[in-house]
Amino acid sequence: MQSVVLNFHDDMMEFAEGGKPIDMFSQMLRLALDMINRTMFSNDVSQRHLEIAEHIYALNVFMKKRNFSVLPLPVWMPTKDNRSFKKALNALDEIVMEIVEKRLSSGEFGDDLLGMLLSSKDPETGERMSISQVRAEAVTIFITGHETTATAMTWAYYLLSKSPGSLKEVHASIDDVFSQLEISDMTGMLDELKFLDDILMESIRMRPPIYVTYRRASKDTEICGYKIKKGESVHLSPYIMNKDQRCWTAPETFNPSRFQNGEGSNKFAFFPFGAGPRSCIGSHFTILEARMILAILGRSFQFELVSPDEEMEPEPLVTLKPRDPVMMWVKKRV
Numbered sequence: 001m002q003s004v005v006l007n008f009h010d011d012m013m014e015f016a017e018g019g020k021p022i023d024m025f026s027q028m029l030r031l032a033l034d035m036i037n038r039t040m041f042s043n044d045v046s047q048r049h050l051e052i053a054e055h056i057y058a059l060n061v062f063m064k065k066r067n068f069s070v071l072p073l074p075v076w077m078p079t080k081d082n083r084s085f086k087k088a089l090n091a092l093d094e095i096v097m098e099i100v101e102k103r104l105s106s107g108e109f110g111d112d113l114l115g116m117l118l119s120s121k122d123p124e125t126g127e128r129m130s131i132s133q134v135r136a137e138a139v140t141i142f143i144t145g146h147e148t149t150a151t152a153m154t155w156a157y158y159l160l161s162k163s164p165g166s167l168k169e170v171h172a173s174i175d176d177v178f179s180q181l182e183i184s185d186m187t188g189m190l191d192e193l194k195f196l197d198d199i200l201m202e203s204i205r206m207r208p209p210i211y212v213t214y215r216r217a218s219k220d221t222e223i224c225g226y227k228i229k230k231g232e233s234v235h236l237s238p239y240i241m242n243k244d245q246r247c248w249t250a251p252e253t254f255n256p257s258r259f260q261n262g263e264g265s266n267k268f269a270f271f272p273f274g275a276g277p278r279s280c281i282g283s284h285f286t287i288l289e290a291r292m293i294l295a296i297l298g299r300s301f302q303f304e305l306v307s308p309d310e311e312m313e314p315e316p317l318v319t320l321k322p323r324d325p326v327m328m329w330v331k332k333r334v
């Protein structure tokens, strides 16, 4: 993780010195993609990041249409939408299959997540997963493991740039930690950087990357006076919950320190990573990743909106992305 962020730091230096703005979401996608690939698959697909982003955007558009459609058509029907969905999915499958095949031809499973998937055995039958099962698991991590994080980090930089007081505090705290430790001792300083988690959480509260999730009722029940029958689908929206004044003080205000005052501690009221048995398996990974990104980049740079007065509207696809490109200047901190 550390070397991925340090490489990215060098790229940002070029933007800072060249005086060119960046498209924050596109850069965060590139960074998070590199992160998940190197850590989970010991692989580098950074040259293909634009192509991958295009396929994932196509999946997002398709899934959103489908989720909100009154009568979704079966996926096997050769409609225009179904065809572009399959094209994007096949392309991502192929990219991940290349990674799996490369590993198999190396003759060793390796000691990363891909290696674990390839070598794991069913405890009862002793059988290994088929290659297509391994690919399906790997594709899940490949997609879920970078798109959500990139969305969260883009909103974090946007919201921080709109909140000069918080930004100043973050920079002062980062400087404080780095004045005692070297960047090469990143592992040693992770605990010192915990305060950065509040920035991630507050950004995720205001703009939850997964803004709605679904559950099917396993039995007849009643929630807050609403009768729900077995088999019915219930939508749970962190986006709505995170603005509820019963849970949050001044919910429209970006205030990372609210978590220090106990807000957000009810895990069934604040559930940006889901809750219960199907909750996110990557939440700890994301928190650590965000901490490193905010710390290493924050030590050297300040990101400023090219149009500081512009309000970025969220676009509710599968994830809650900024509707328009978030263009930012990379300024060296003096």
Ligand code: HEM
Residues within 6 Å of the ligand: 140, 141, 144, 145, 146, 148, 149, 152, 204, 208, 209, 210, 213, 214, 271, 272, 273, 274, 275, 277, 278, 279, 280, 281, 282, 283, 285, 286
């Ligand atoms: C800001 C970052 C992230 C957010 C906001 C997020 C959010 C979520 C949420 C809300 C769920 C539950 C969905 C539901 O209830 O139906 C979920 C599930 C999942 N997430 Fe994440 N996630 C993030 C990062 C990651 C990362 C980095 C990984 C992989 C390394 C990951 C892998 C998964 C997987 C595999 C599931 C499905 C778990 C299951 O069904 O058992 N996520 N995530």
